[in-house]
Every structure is written in structure tokens, then in C-alpha cells.
Amino acid sequence: MSLTDREYMRFSRHIMLDECGESGQSTIKNAHVLIVGMGGLGCAAAQYLAAAGVGTLTLVDHDQIELSNLQRQILYTEKDIHSAKVEVAKIKLMAMNSHLNVKAVHQSVFNINLNMMLNNIDVVLDCTDNISARHFINQACVNTQTKLVSASAIQGQGQLISFDFSQHRSPCYQCLVPDKTQVESSCSSLGVFSPLLGVMGSLQAAEVVKLLLNQHQTLNQLLCFDSWKMEFKSISLKADLDCECCGE
Template identity: 65%
Template sequence: MLLTDQEYIRFSRHIMLDEVGEAGQIAIKQAHILIVGMGGLGCAAAQYLAAAGIGQLTLIDHDNVEVSNLQRQILFTTEDVGGAKVTIAKNKLTAINPKVKINTFYQSVFDLNLTALMPKVDVVLDCTDNIDTRYFINYTCLKAKRKLVSASAIQGQGQLISFDFAQKGSPCYQCLVPEKVSSTRNCSSLGVLSTLLGVMGSLQATEVLRLILNEYQILNQLLIFDAWQMSFKRLVLTADPECQCCKHPIKG
């Protein structure tokens, strides 16, 4: 697969980077990224990935746009209220980059065969805010030995971590969060700074591009961003020998 003349122009600022170059941009063009959740994180990540030249995006979300989403879910406008998030996102991402192929699933991730999608996907983005969903995505990626980039944002703090489950001995998301936290701890109940979603979604997109370009230095490291202090911390995660997911997998 080669780049067209128009793609050379469009992605010239990437191509001139030593870390990307023509080969890297071709790798980006060939990549297929799955995004679960088109809320604040998914909106930001999807826009940057489409603009960066990702070849294929698959979007999963069962929600419609609500007025309260507009504070942080920047793909959507007032006119979009009531519409399916994935449908509106597809139209707007296509406007950003008509060359990206976009697949949509207007349904819960629990209601589709996520495992069947895995062989076609290079990296999965968990942009959800529900612990049951996060556990499910983590387990599915683990079984399929896929790369997973997970982010969260609540109040003024964001977290980012990525895994490559093809690597032997990799920890997983459940090693980080072994106990289910209360489902009431989310943006709806505790609030969130709007721009924090943009920061964390952009970091997710950045990590996806890094992984496509074979940059694996921060795998299994929890990045914590405090918006109020404008500070970052990084913690190394190791596999939990008692993990119910990666060390004692659920049968089925």
C-alpha cells in the first residue's frame, strides 16, 4: 500500500517526522482501530485518529445525544440532540477525512459478538465509564491477545493505561482495579471538567499512534493527570498473581 499524492500533502507534517516518515504514515493508513464509547473520550480520540489518517475506525455505542453531553462531547452540537451518537460521529468524522472507512454499531457492546471483531482490529480503545463494561472489554482483548488503551476521567482527574496482551506476562485492567467500584462513581453523579475529556481522549489517540509506530515504552504504566494542579504522575503496574482475569481466567 502506497500513499497518494494528496495523502503526501495532507500528512506532510507527519511524514517529515523521523518517528513517522512515509513508512509510519502507511502503517497508520493500514490500521484498524475499535473505539468502544462515543462520549467525551471517544469524541476526542476519534477526531484525532481520523485526522491522523487511520484507515479504518469501528465505533460502538448504544446511546443517543443528550443536552448534558454537549459540555464535553465535542463532536456533537445542539442540533444533534436525540440522534444516535455513532451515526452522527460517522458523518462528522467522514467530513474530517473522507478516506477513513467507518463501521458503526448502534448497540451495547454486550449485545454484539465483540470477540468476532478482534481478529480484524489492531488496537482497542476503552472510552467507557462503567466498570462492568471495562472488565468485559479487558477480558475480550486479553483472550484475543489484542492491544488495549484505556482511559477515564472524573471530576478533575484523568487516568490512562495501555496493554499489549500478545506480550507474555502482561498485566491487565483487572490487575489495576481488582474490585468493582460503585457504578455511581461517574461523570453523571460526580461531575467532570469538560476539557479533561479532551486531554485524556487526545492522549489515547496519541498512544494508539505510538503503538502503531512500534513505540511500546509506556505499556503497563498508569498515567495520572490532575487538571487542577496541571501535573502528571506515572506508576508502573505489574501482573497480579491473584488476578481473576489474567491469572485465573473465567471459563467460557
């Protein structure tokens, strides 16, 4: 679908960009993005994707809002406590952009047919907070050759990486973290600096829009951010030929 006159005005600052233009904004409008995990990362990423004009967002999360979430999960307020995250997020995101189509899936990612769902998805955002979910999502994206943007945040440290599995010999998340059973720290046990979730979630949204616009400059680059020192580091990741997920 092409842009309406109102959409042309609303997204004019994107349309001015050489990397986007009117055709790029139309691509964003017709895109379908899946966000798994509507915690701190998902809240930030979803708002920027809604504002950027992504046409359809599917949100997957089984959790309800708790008081301790409010320190960093900025879509929610005190009156939302005990409500399903995806249902509250759907209402608030659609209030930001009335043309946005939001599908709320109040289930664990392990309880849905993710491979089938990905048949209609352009990019997946992994905004989860545990190793098992990340490996599960990664495997499904490899199986279906769906683009994946994964991020994490703990204490003051953030990580971000993007994959396009349609590309020959693309690495995957399991190449980066091969051990599916490793003990993982969580913000509930070690804490997390609240603005860090906004930074990493916004970076995820930026990566998604870039992938939709075929801007692939940062694929397979692990970006590490130290929020205390305000330092970024980037590390190139290559495919592990012995990887159990994507290897030969």
C-alpha cells in the same frame, strides 16, 4: 496500501518524524481501530485518529445524544440531540477525512460478539464510563491478544493506561482494578471538568498511534492527571499472577 501523492502531502508533518516516516504513515493508513464509547473521551480520540490518517474506525455505542452531553462531547451540536451518537460521529468524522472508513455499531458492547470483532482490530480504545464495560472489554482483549488503551475522567482527575497482550506477562486492567463489582462514581453524579475529556481522549489517540508505530515506551504505565493542579504522575503496573483474567 501505499500513500497517494495527496496523502503524502496531507500527512507530511507525520512523515517528517523519525518515529513515523512514510512507512509508518502507511501503517497508520492500513490500521483498523475500535472505539467503544462515543462520549467525551471517544469524541476527542476519534477526531485525532481521523485526522492522523487511521484507515478504518469502528465505533460502538448504544446511546443517543442528550443536551447534558454537549458540555464535553465536542463532535455533537444542539441539532444532533436525540440522534444516535455513532451515526452522527460517522458523518462528521468522514467529513474530516474523505478516505476514512467508519463503521457505526449502534449497540451496547455487551450485545455484540466482541471476541469475533477483535479478529480484525489492531487497537481498542476503551472510552466507556463504567467498571462492568471496562472489565468486559479487557477480558476480550486478553483473549484475543489485542492491544488496549483505556482512559477515564471524573471531576478533575484523569487516568490512562495501555496494554499489549501479545507481550509475555503483560498486566491487564483487572490487575489494576480487581474488583468488578465496586461502586463507581460517574460524571452524572459527581460532575467532570469538560477540557479534561479532551486531554485524556487526545492522550488515548496518541497512545494508539504510538502502538501502531511500535513505540512501546509507555506500556503498562498508569498515567494520572490532575487538571486543577496541572500535574502528571506515572505508576508502573506489574502483572498480578493471581489475576482471574490474565494470571497463571
